[in-house]
Amino acid sequence: MLDSNSQPLFEKSWDIVIIGGGNAGLCAAITAAERGCSVLVIETAPREFRGGNTRHTRNLRSVHDEPTDVMTDRYTFEEYWDDLMRVTKGVTNEPLAKLTLESSQALMEWLIERGVRFQKALSGTLNLNHTNAFFLGGGRAMLNSLCRFAESVGVNFVYEAEVTDILLENGFCESVDVTWEGQSYRVRCKQLITASGGFEADLDWLAEGWGDAAKNFLVRGTPYNKGKVLRVLLDCGAQPVGSLDQCHAVAIDARAPKYDGGIASRVDGVPFGVVLNKSAKRFYDEGEDFWPKRYAIWGRLVASQPDQIAYAIVDSEGVERFMPSVFAPIADDTIEGLASKLSIDPVAAKNTVDAFNAACPDGPIDQMSLDGKATKGLTPEKSNWSAPISKPPFFGYPLRPGITFTYMGVAVNDRAQVLMKDGKPAANLFAAGEIMAGNVLGQGYLGGIGMTIGGVFGRIAGAEAARVLNR
Ligand SMILES: Cc1cc2nc3c(=O)[nH]c(=O)nc-3n(C[C@H](O)[C@H](O)[C@H](O)COP(=O)(O)OP(=O)(O)OC[C@H]3O[C@@H](n4cnc5c(N)ncnc54)[C@H](O)[C@@H]3O)c2cc1C
Structure with missing residues (x-):
């Protein structure tokens, strides 16, 4: 498999490798590529099933101080905050939760500038028209728009390629192991962004928190979010966040x-x-x-x-x-x-x-x-x-x-850097999306905040990874 300069994708040393091509991975990839970084997104699903749980979504929850084309009335930071506190009962990392909510409005504008379309404000039984903006054509259309834009700014994608290991020493990652078409490859990178979702599709792992009941769960989203990367990070000494049985x-x-x-x-x-x-x-x-x-x-x-x-x-x-x-x-x-x-x-x-x-x-x-x-x-x-x-x-x-998605993940800071067990950030390792959503969602759920967390931290991870490279 070759990049746009006909170099084999897996032989090149990338500025930034991103694991997972859902909302969080794509927001990170575009942000980094726009800053001039070479970016490879490694996605385990086939192209037609790309986009993980993102392709199942319908909306995103965002602050807005006055009515917009796509949301009625206003939804202030304070109201959003109260809603979040009510559902999580305060089990959240407050600075990261505030950062998420404060950045939600800019995220909407950023997505629109990159081709994502929202539909006009809805009325109806869900009462979400003043808090949530709905993607025109649903999550798949949103995802396809981001993929198209990512390709236009030079992001490279490889599908049906599973990251099986991360070579991490003292909080520094120099490469990841990938299985593609039955062969193993070691792919070098200067910065690594993990955006590989939760572990909701691994029923054995769910059983560690839920016991035998887990075998009767149905998984609403992608079968590819098995948490392999999360497991590797935890085994390498990343600090866990959230409890095993917390999920939506x-x-x-x-x-x-x-x-x-x-x-x-x-x-x-x-x-x-x-x-x-x-x-x-x-x-x-x-x-x-x-x-x-x-x-x-x-x-x-x-x-x-x-x-x-x-x-x-x-x-x-x-x-x-x-x-x-x-x-x-x-x-x-x-x-x-x-x-x-x-x-x-x-x-x-x-x-x-x-x-x-x-x-x-x-x-x-x-x-x-x-x-x-x-x-x-x-x-x-x-x-x-x-x-x-x-x-x-x-x-x-x-x-x-x-089950929609799991909350247990890795702890991050406000730069989306993965925190190790000693509380220090890993040098060149970032996380965004479901894999770190438990920082904000200790329990409970607020419809539309999953996409907000992924988009906000995806953008932060992409920008921070590029900044470390002086881009
Ligand atoms: C039915 C359903 C409806 C939902 N509706 C909404 C909604 O309307 N609004 C909302 O805010 N949230 C909603 N959610 C939650 C939302 O989907 C997630 O919060 C969001 O999509 C997470 O984005 P992500 O990028 O972290 O993960 P994902 O979009 O799941 O992407 C993760 C990607 O990583 C890939 N991957 C996993 N492991 C590996 C590996 N080892 N190597 C390479 N790639 C790997 C997966 O294939 C996947 O493509 C919904 C979820 C479901 C299931």
Whole structure:
């Protein structure tokens, strides 16, 4: 494989090697190439599956002080900060979190200047129009725009090439080992940026934090984020950040594929019915808050149920209240019939639904507000939108935990340098994106911040790596 000057890619000594061609890697690559560095992006996926989890995304969360073409109202730093504190409960590296939020507006402008297009502000059920900008054409279009731009400024890419090792001594990296077309190569570089995502596609590693439950997880994104590079960094003495079992996981349709199902397999019907476990028992308040604020806890909730399976059940009125998922629901005219089709005990399911119905208040629900229509005398309570499940046909969706991405990664500083266990930064080693997202996201999740963290730290890593080379 040759570069634009017909030199073999793997024989050259690169200014900067970047592992991973998702959002973080591309932001780093473009930034460094624009400063005159020679840049090689090593990506393990084939070209058609490039872009890791980035190609599944839809939006990015950004500060803006006044309405823009793509976001309504304003979303101040303070509001963003409050939102982040609420979801992480303060488990975050405050200086790095502030840096992320403060840099989000400039990131949007930078992306637009490099060909990324956003769609006009959305209105609708997700209530995200004043906080998040949506990529026109989704994450794949965003990714393709960045790849095109990267190529135009001279970034080199190699696909189906997996980094298997990093030669790191005393915090200094001089080369990486790569497997490509069955052969091993040692690729030299002056600076190394790791942007290879989390380890969510390695179910054995997930099992270290989740136990056997992990085998029943579905991986919503790329099968290529196995955390090999993260493991190498940790083995070489990089300082870990975040805990093993912290991740973003949502409840998705159990019929989704093991990997790469993306957003289409999400089930949004939970607030408008009940959720039963395999013993046909309810186990959590389905109406605790608006779905966008709660969907990210349901992955964990289902993960803690026996066999990591649950069933969302709605009636013919409830089914009209949310966006259909890609899989048609399982339907029957009776609760018992539906339960049999879902392989749960029909009598127990009927008893649970009857008890729920009897505890519902009178009158219609209002799904546009937290309507306070709570059940009475039921454990667990359903605190909003409690309407009897009584109008056939009845519909059921089997649910499994769908893991989006892991938070445990490597600690970095505000220059995106990887910190070693002694607290000192590695000399020429940087990290951006999911691999370091745990610095900001100690727990919880705020929709759209994943892309912000990757973009902000990708740009910082690219600029800092170039600066060390006096570019
Ligand atoms: C279904 C889904 C929807 C999402 N929606 C959103 C959203 O709307 N907004 C948002 O902010 N976030 C969203 N996220 C999270 C978001 O995708 C991530 O935060 C973001 O894409 C991370 O970017 P990254 O560059 O760090 O990793 P990735 O985009 O995953 O890129 C990492 C790359 O590294 C490569 N790689 C891994 N190991 C190696 C190796 N050993 N050698 C070479 N290459 C390697 C992988 O193939 C991959 O291409 C979503 C995630 C999923 C799964």
